[in-house]
Amino acid sequence: xxxxxxxxxxxILVVYVNYTNYIQQNSAKLYxxxxxxxxxxxxxxxxxxxxxKKEDLSIATEHLMFDGNKFNYSQAMGKLQEIITxxxxxxxxxxxxxxxxxxxxxxxxxxxxxxxxxxxxxxxFYTFTNKLKEDKKLFIINNFRVLKTRNKEKLYISMQLxxxxxxx
Amino acid sequence: xxxxxxxxxxxxxxxxxxxxxxxxxxxxxxxxxxxxxKINYLKYSxxxxxxxxxxxxxxxxxxxxxxxxxxxxxIIPESFLLYNELKKKNQDGVYIIKExxxxxxxxxxxxxxxxxxxxxxxxAVLELSLDEFGLKEKIIIDEQAYQGLxxxxxxxxxxxxxxxxxxxxxxxxxVVQSIFDYVAYPLSFIIIFYIAVSYLHTRQLxxxxxxxxxxxxxxxxxxxxxxxxxxxxxxxxxxWKNFIDKELFYPDAVAVLDSIYKIIKxxxxxxIKDISINQGNVTLKFQTDLNxxxxxxxxxxxxxxxxxxxxxxxxxxxxxxxxxxxIALKPLKEH
Numbered sequence: 001x002x003x004x005x006x007x008x009x010x011x012i013l014v015v016y017v018n019y020t021n022y023i024q025q026n027s028a029k030l031y032x033x034x035x036x037x038x039x040x041x042x043x044x045x046x047x048x049x050x051x052x053k054k055e056d057l058s059i060a061t062e063h064l065m066f067d068g069n070k071f072n073y074s075q076a077m078g079k080l081q082e083i084i085t086x087x088x089x090x091x092x093x094x095x096x097x098x099x100x101x102x103x104x105x106x107x108x109x110x111x112x113x114x115x116x117x118x119x120x121x122x123x124x125f126y127t128f129t130n131k132l133k134e135d136k137k138l139f140i141i142n143n144f145r146v147l148k149t150r151n152k153e154k155l156y157i158s159m160q161l162x163x164x165x166x167x168x
Numbered sequence: 169x170x171x172x173x174x175x176x177x178x179x180x181x182x183x184x185x186x187x188x189x190x191x192x193x194x195x196x197x198x199x200x201x202x203x204x205x206k207i208n209y210l211k212y213s214x215x216x217x218x219x220x221x222x223x224x225x226x227x228x229x230x231x232x233x234x235x236x237x238x239x240x241x242x243i244i245p246e247s248f249l250l251y252n253e254l255k256k257k258n259q260d261g262v263y264i265i266k267e268x269x270x271x272x273x274x275x276x277x278x279x280x281x282x283x284x285x286x287x288x289x290x291x292a293v294l295e296l297s298l299d300e301f302g303l304k305e306k307i308i309i310d311e312q313a314y315q316g317l318x319x320x321x322x323x324x325x326x327x328x329x330x331x332x333x334x335x336x337x338x339x340x341x342x343v344v345q346s347i348f349d350y351v352a353y354p355l356s357f358i359i360i361f362y363i364a365v366s367y368l369h370t371r372q373l374x375x376x377x378x379x380x381x382x383x384x385x386x387x388x389x390x391x392x393x394x395x396x397x398x399x400x401x402x403x404x405x406x407x408w409k410n411f412i413d414k415e416l417f418y419p420d421a422v423a424v425l426d427s428i429y430k431i432i433k434x435x436x437x438x439x440i441k442d443i444s445i446n447q448g449n450v451t452l453k454f455q456t457d458l459n460x461x462x463x464x465x466x467x468x469x470x471x472x473x474x475x476x477x478x479x480x481x482x483x484x485x486x487x488x489x490x491x492x493x494x495i496a497l498k499p500l501k502e503h
Binding site for chain 2: 002006008012015016019023024025027031033034037038040044045047048061108109122140141142143144145146147148159164
């Protein structure tokens with residue numbers, strides 16, 4: 001056997017083994033990375049094409065709840081009572097208003113519960129609810145009960161009015 | 169395959185008349201190298217300059233001497249081919265093949281003991297041969313049968329027999345060495361070429377990845393504000409969806425009340441005694457002399473109502489009937 005050939009071949013073999021073990025990279029993996037990057041770039045370009053405006057991405061929800069930065073729980077309840085009283089003026093006779101006890105919420109909002117008793121005509125009651133909505137706050141009515149009074153014109157209405165306060 | 173070897177001159181069948189056959193026995197069943205055959209047996213050759221082919225069968229050594237210079241790697245004597253075919257008959261004897269000349273093959277105890285050519289049929293020689301080897305049979309093969317025999321002899325020759333007649337020095341170690349010497353440089357070149365191509369390809373892919381990464385980072389930075397906005401938006405939407413699921417499960421009580429009022433036509437004499445709406449349940453008391461089923465049907469068609477039942481109805485003295493309806497409201501999601 002030609003010694004020179006053996007040495008050269010062995011040297012090349014050593015180079016090959018080291019190349020495959022330490023230098024050569026998995027082409028399939030590299031192709032996968034390339035494909036992944038191409039998809040990501042395409043997605044980014046798609047976003048630019050659609051070009052959503054800042055206002056498109058914002059939801060106007062600020063007015064729906066009492067602002068936790070401006071009002072603490074008691075202040076918010078006070079504000080709610082003010083709104084109720086104001087709305088009931090010249091519409092319904094506000095017989096009773098009672099703050100409900102509310103456990104501190106672990107959610108991102110607090111429930112503001114107010115138990116009310118009103119006496120008014122059906123039409124006046126609708127005026128009252130429409131006035132409540134003028135402020136664009138979100139109100140939920142629970143435990144709603146409507147009874148007839150002796151005065152045939154008027155209704156006796158009891159309810160729990162619930163509004164929300166966004167936590168800080 | 170054997171025919172291909174023959175076609176491409178890798179196998180030569182040495183004609184009967186070009187060889188001189190000699191046989192002897194060996195103490196052991198061994199394969200002798202070409203050099204050993206020449207040293208030990210060339211003295212039996214009738215030619216001054218001769219080549220030798222040896223074949224060992226059990227302890228019998230068959231030798232063929234010939235003068236021609238043949239370069240093919242495998243040389244098979246014709247007399248061996250014919251003997252190999254004839255011995256299948258299991259019949260010892262003197263076989264005489266009639267052609268232009270007379271080819272004589274003598275088989276005894278299944279071994280080839282003599283093979284020679286006669287220009288004319290010499291009965292005396294044949295009788296002498298029969299006596300010499302103690303044989304009785306003389307079998308004549310005509311030219312046509314010979315052609316068939318010759319053809320069959322080569323075709324039925326086992327492939328491993330070709331190895332016995334190869335003229336190359338096929339010692340495994342030397343074969344490996346010669347193959348290595350032959351392929352070492354081309355193989356080295358192929359390996360280097362592969363490494364180079366593979367390395368360049370990998371580099372090219374890495375460069376492409378780098379380029380794409382840069383493009384991606386640039387694009388991402390451009391869209392950073394938009395992406396953040398989308399994330400914030402999605403977060404906000406999710407938050408409000410959860411809120412709606414939790415807090416706004418049933419329709420607004422005022423809207424429900426309004427829709428219930430509307431089921432009574434102005435001309436109908438109905439008095440609503442009591443309405444209570446709590447979560448998804450409504451209790452409704454009507455005082456009327458009209459058919460309670462009429463209002464049940466109307467309530468069933470109401471968009472907020474899921475189910476409605478008449479809980480009870482009774483008639484007070486001197487007054488219209490009081491009917492109590494229990495209504496289950498549809499959750500907002502079902503609207």
